[in-house]
Amino acid sequence: MQTNTSMILRRLGLGVVTLLVISVLIFLGVEALPGDLAEAVLGQSATPETVEAFQKELKLDLPPYTRYFSWLVSFMQGDFGNSLANGRPIAELIGWRLSNTLFLAGITALISIPLAVVLGILAALYRNTLFDRFISIGTLSAISFPEFFVAYILIAVFSVQLAMFPSMSNIGPRMSLLQKIHAVALPCLTLTLVVMAHMMRMTRAAIINVLTSPFIEMARLKGLSWKRVILHHAFPNALSPIINVVVLNLAYLVVGVVVVEVVFVYPGLGQLLVDSVAKRDIPVVQAVGLIFAFTYVFLNLSADILSTLSNPRLRNPK
Incomplete structure (x- = not known):
């Protein structure tokens, strides 16, 4: 227990140092901008x-x-000071935008994480079959295409041709939950296709890697089915890399959605950052940049700590 506590404290200390370095880089980057x-x-x-x-x-x-x-x-x-563009408090601007970004990330995570884990387990269970090849080709294609390309394809199909979802995901505080979900359907689907591919491939690779272990062979020799071997023996021992890729993709859902928010004109932090850069609203750019950095570092630390705690070999290296 003491070893785990010291490990967590060391990780948190490194996280604080990382944030300080990032804050210096953000400040120096703004200072280096040309002009007055x-x-x-x-x-x-x-x-x-x-x-x-x-x-x-x-x-x-x-x-x-x-x-x-x-x-x-x-x-x-x-x-956070006041915005140079409109004089409003930056905390007020960021609060609403941050809640919108977290809403989009939360809906995407609720769909993509279970789907990716299940598909990864099935791909490992039916390895080298037509199903496995189809899933692998589909996820590799989703990773290869840039987010804006996927977004424009979805807009062309579901907004222009089928008229099922709006091309601009504009949400407001007076909208109901169902109305908000309908409004963010296309950006949510875009992000799901991207992050689900990473998580599914890592889940499949982690489980297949564990399947080569001696205890898996022993379980097979005892007459256990492949389904039981994967669900009860392989998957729990493959949690460490799966947790890593899941949490890192959660960080991407919060920090890396700038392109998706701009394409769908979604009122999140990414759209606010782009607008503030265009208006040269430096205090807002600095605040949003540091919030993104804090979120990414915090989730990276969480992934590191959770993956270590879930793996006995990492908890007790001796």
Whole structure:
């Protein structure tokens, strides 16, 4: 127990250090942007006095390290500042968008994870059969196509030809759950095709790898069926890599949906990030970037810890 606790504390410490490094990179990346931020926001018609006053308001007259620590401390306190585009609090802008992104990720995860695990088990159970080849070709094709290509194909089929789902996934707080699910059907299907392929192939590979173990051969010699061997012996021992790929794909569902949200004009964090970059709304870009980084690092740490705890050989390396 003490070994597990120390392992978790070490992982959390490395996660905090990683986030600090990422925050520095985000700040330096914004600092390296060409041009003057105040002039870009105010326009070319702004007088030098107005630009100077705006620079003081944004604390651009202070040294970079002072602004970095001030920004980081404010962020840790939950104060993201105000948007340069509309003057609204960034926390208010992000809150609604983050809930939309989590809703899309949650619906996708509820569909893709069970489906991927079941298909992976079936592919391992019926290995080298026509079913296995069909599933492997289908998932490999889904991985090979970029998300925007899959999204446009789905729009052409289900929105233009069949008129079953809207091409723009616009949701609002007054919509019912069924209305929201209908609105996000196409982006959810796009993400499901992408992440399910990764998880299914990893599940199949992990189970097939475990099937070569001596205890599996012993179970077969005892007369157990392939179904019982895979479900009761192979699958529990293959959980470590499966947990890794599932949690990493959950991180992708939250962090990597920028392209999908832009294609379907979905009001999530990814769409907010793209809009803020176009408007050069630097405080919003920094806040969204750090939230994405925190989510990705946290889920990576969760995958590392869960996969270690689920594998006795990793828990007790001796």
